[in-house]
Amino acid sequence: MRSLLDNRILIVLGKGGVGKSVVAGAIGLHAATSGRKALIAEMNGQETQAAIWSRPHVGYEGGPLSDRLDAVSITPSGAVEEYLVRALKFRALYDLVFRNRYIEPLMNGILGLSDLCSIGKVMDLEWHRTSGAFGPDAEGPYRHDLIVVDAPATGHGLAMLRAPQAMMDITRVGPLFQNSRLIRDLICSEDKCSVVLVTLPEELPVMETLETATVLREQLNIQVAGVIVNAMPPEDGDWSPALWDELQQLTAATGGHARAAVDTTLRVQRRRERAEHLVEDLQQKLAVPILEFPELNDHPIGPQSLLQLSSRLKAWT
Amino acid sequence: MRARPPLPDVIDAHKIIVVCGTGGVGKTTISAALALGAALRGKRALVLTIDPAKRLANALGIDGRLNEITPIDLDAIRHDEPKKTGHLDAMMLDSKRTWDEVVCRFSQDEETRDRILTNAYYQRAAGTLAGSQEYMAMEKLLQVHQSGDYDLIVLDTPPTRNALDFLEAPSRMIAVLQEGILRWLIPREGRFSSARAGIILFGKGQQALFRLFERFTGAEVLSGIAEFMGAFAQLLDGMRSRASDVLNLLRSDQVAFVLVASPRRLALAETSHFHERLSEGGVAVRGLVINRVRPPLALRGHADVPEAASEALPKRIDDLEWNAMVDEVWTTYQHERARQLAEAQVTEELERQFGRGPAWVEVPEKEAAIHNLETLTMLLPHLQ
Numbered sequence: 001m002r003s004l005l006d007n008r009i010l011i012v013l014g015k016g017g018v019g020k021s022v023v024a025g026a027i028g029l030h031a032a033t034s035g036r037k038a039l040i041a042e043m044n045g046q047e048t049q050a051a052i053w054s055r056p057h058v059g060y061e062g063g064p065l066s067d068r069l070d071a072v073s074i075t076p077s078g079a080v081e082e083y084l085v086r087a088l089k090f091r092a093l094y095d096l097v098f099r100n101r102y103i104e105p106l107m108n109g110i111l112g113l114s115d116l117c118s119i120g121k122v123m124d125l126e127w128h129r130t131s132g133a134f135g136p137d138a139e140g141p142y143r144h145d146l147i148v149v150d151a152p153a154t155g156h157g158l159a160m161l162r163a164p165q166a167m168m169d170i171t172r173v174g175p176l177f178q179n180s181r182l183i184r185d186l187i188c189s190e191d192k193c194s195v196v197l198v199t200l201p202e203e204l205p206v207m208e209t210l211e212t213a214t215v216l217r218e219q220l221n222i223q224v225a226g227v228i229v230n231a232m233p234p235e236d237g238d239w240s241p242a243l244w245d246e247l248q249q250l251t252a253a254t255g256g257h258a259r260a261a262v263d264t265t266l267r268v269q270r271r272r273e274r275a276e277h278l279v280e281d282l283q284q285k286l287a288v289p290i291l292e293f294p295e296l297n298d299h300p301i302g303p304q305s306l307l308q309l310s311s312r313l314k315a316w317t
Numbered sequence: 318m319r320a321r322p323p324l325p326d327v328i329d330a331h332k333i334i335v336v337c338g339t340g341g342v343g344k345t346t347i348s349a350a351l352a353l354g355a356a357l358r359g360k361r362a363l364v365l366t367i368d369p370a371k372r373l374a375n376a377l378g379i380d381g382r383l384n385e386i387t388p389i390d391l392d393a394i395r396h397d398e399p400k401k402t403g404h405l406d407a408m409m410l411d412s413k414r415t416w417d418e419v420v421c422r423f424s425q426d427e428e429t430r431d432r433i434l435t436n437a438y439y440q441r442a443a444g445t446l447a448g449s450q451e452y453m454a455m456e457k458l459l460q461v462h463q464s465g466d467y468d469l470i471v472l473d474t475p476p477t478r479n480a481l482d483f484l485e486a487p488s489r490m491i492a493v494l495q496e497g498i499l500r501w502l503i504p505r506e507g508r509f510s511s512a513r514a515g516i517i518l519f520g521k522g523q524q525a526l527f528r529l530f531e532r533f534t535g536a537e538v539l540s541g542i543a544e545f546m547g548a549f550a551q552l553l554d555g556m557r558s559r560a561s562d563v564l565n566l567l568r569s570d571q572v573a574f575v576l577v578a579s580p581r582r583l584a585l586a587e588t589s590h591f592h593e594r595l596s597e598g599g600v601a602v603r604g605l606v607i608n609r610v611r612p613p614l615a616l617r618g619h620a621d622v623p624e625a626a627s628e629a630l631p632k633r634i635d636d637l638e639w640n641a642m643v644d645e646v647w648t649t650y651q652h653e654r655a656r657q658l659a660e661a662q663v664t665e666e667l668e669r670q671f672g673r674g675p676a677w678v679e680v681p682e683k684e685a686a687i688h689n690l691e692t693l694t695m696l697l698p699h700l701q
Contacts, residue, residue, distance in 0.1 A: 017341030102492065170437050173535050174535030175533050203688065204686070239641075261649070265646045274684070297652050
């Protein structure tokens with residue numbers, strides 16, 4: 001199987017609150033520590049990566065987080081503006097039409113421009129070479145070896161990935177059609193682009209992950225590199241059952257913190273078992289690598305925890 | 318100190334409960350549980366949700382999608398008191414289908430209706446136009462409310478980033494359609510054969526602009542948009558008056574807002590912001606549901622936990638396995654306590670922010686998934 005880092009683009013997708021940004025950050029850091037130049041593209045304008053690294057905001061122009069690791073914050077309005085100014089050739093024209101507070105949302109809604117331009121911006125970023133050359137056929141080393149896309153939550157994320165094909169269906173000819181086809185071909189390219197699904201070890205997110213994988217494969221023709229199950233409860237050590245029984249009996253008698261500690265461990269064990277069942281379920285139903293990230297104890301997350309998580313990705317080659 | 322009102326009293330005193338909150342806090346499950354509780358108290362209740370993830374269907378133990386009003390069979394969980402009159406219906410809103418209904422209702426003739434329904438841009442806009450989900454949720458809410466079939470409607474709001482989106486998005490969407498059409502794309506009477514025939518443009522500048530725009534989108538695109546807009550313009554007055562009816566309804570005393578919040582530290586800022594925006598918009602939160610609270614550890618609130626395991630758990634000389642086990646159990650305990658203390662702080666902060674006005678319930682995290690009526694019923698004691 002191809003290594004995770006052999007992709008040009010990895011799209012990190014999952015429902016809200018499962019830890020997509022942290023996973024995207026860990027993948028980016030894994031690439032950087034493996035000697036590649038990585039770029040994390042945030043699609044929600046939240047600047048989570050900069051916050052993790054305690055750096056100033058990177059903005060739409062992007063900026064560094066660490067050695068060989070950059071981030072960029074793609075806002076839909078920024079992407080639409082950049083694309084239209086380029087397509088319409090005149091900024092004044094863009095300002096006239098799209099700065100209108102009624103026209104912009106209307107055009108966005110009817111044409112799906114904001115989703116299209118957001119994913120189109122990722123293609124732009126993929127086109128950049130270190131030499132400054134830019135385009136699908138430019139030559140020389142890439143400015144970034146890997147682009148990790150921290151996608152919007154599942155529903156919206158899928159709409160974004162669907163946008164190029166949708167635009168092709170309604171335009172059928174013309175520059176917008178051509179451009180959409182380039183984007184679609186890139187995200188459907190087996191050599192260049194894969195999706196990493198993120199979930200929590202809970203029933204509903206796991207079920208949604210299975211549904212999303214089906215949609216990606218069957219409707220969108222975008223390959224799934226694997227699934228990261230985030231926030232797995234900790235695993236027990238290899239105690240012998242006899243010792244564990246002994247400890248339980250002992251603490252049942254003493255009570256207090258000792259008893260509470262054992263009860264807590266029992267509860268964590270049950271959570272762990274339930275989580276493991278769900279991981280097995282994913283393994284059976286999806287023929288892709290399933291990787292576990294441990295539950296973290298520090299908030300907010302900083303570079304140290306990210307490094308800890310990114311080291312787990314070494315298993316995924 | 319004033320006692321908080323019990324949550325069931327708040328619910329039974331209103332016709333509509335709007336369940337709101339930031340994403341991923343369990344709004345859908347709580348909505349279903351609130352409606353179920355009301356049904357078991359004898360109400361004719363409906364839970365209405367917009368949820369692409371089939372979550373409500375899941376919580377209610379129904380397979381597949383609910384596009385229509387679906388009665389939920391409560392006999393299985395009310396064996397002791399089958400004579401009660403209450404019942405529960407569930408409905409999962411299909412936004413596109415509701416759009417189609419709106420088009421049918423407000424079209425002045427069949428030709429207009431068909432022209433819209435078959436237009437590729439309509440089909441696209443119906444799914445993606447900002448605010449369309451919210452508008453359609455309101456539209457459906459008004460419909461079922463006016464039907465008089467229910468004593469209580471629990472509305473699970475669509476996930477939004479902004480607290481007031483649900484209230485503001487519908488009128489914003491209509492303004493966008495209206496102004497966009499009026500100012501930029503005035504369709505001429507009659508047929509829409511080509512882009513320029515279908516649009517009257519003010520001034521040469523705009524004609525030049527459209528020629529340019531056409532060059533980049535293709536002529537087909539602009540004529541399709543013009544046709545859609547032309548036909549759609551007729552619907553807007555009807556839609557706008559519906560939207561203002563719903564706003565009036567939502568601001569009336571028949572409606573109570575219940576906020577679902579997470580006790581996790583990461584979610585606190587979002588919840589506070591959500592609450593602020595609601596207050597700014599004049600929406601009072603009548604009930605607060607703190608969802609998925611970690612079950613209390615023994616000795617909750619005692620700060621005097623010994624640092625080292627050896628003070629509470631006995632170590633054994635020369636028994637490495639025993640000592641390793643004891644250390645690990647202790648570490649687990651410390652971590653879980655730290656998490657729980659952090660949650661307790663969040664809960665205190667929320668109590669401070671919301672005061673004693675709204676009803677307040679805490680729902681513990683369940684060890685099993687809520688995937689059918691029986692498991693949903695397990696939440697009910699916590700919503701009292």
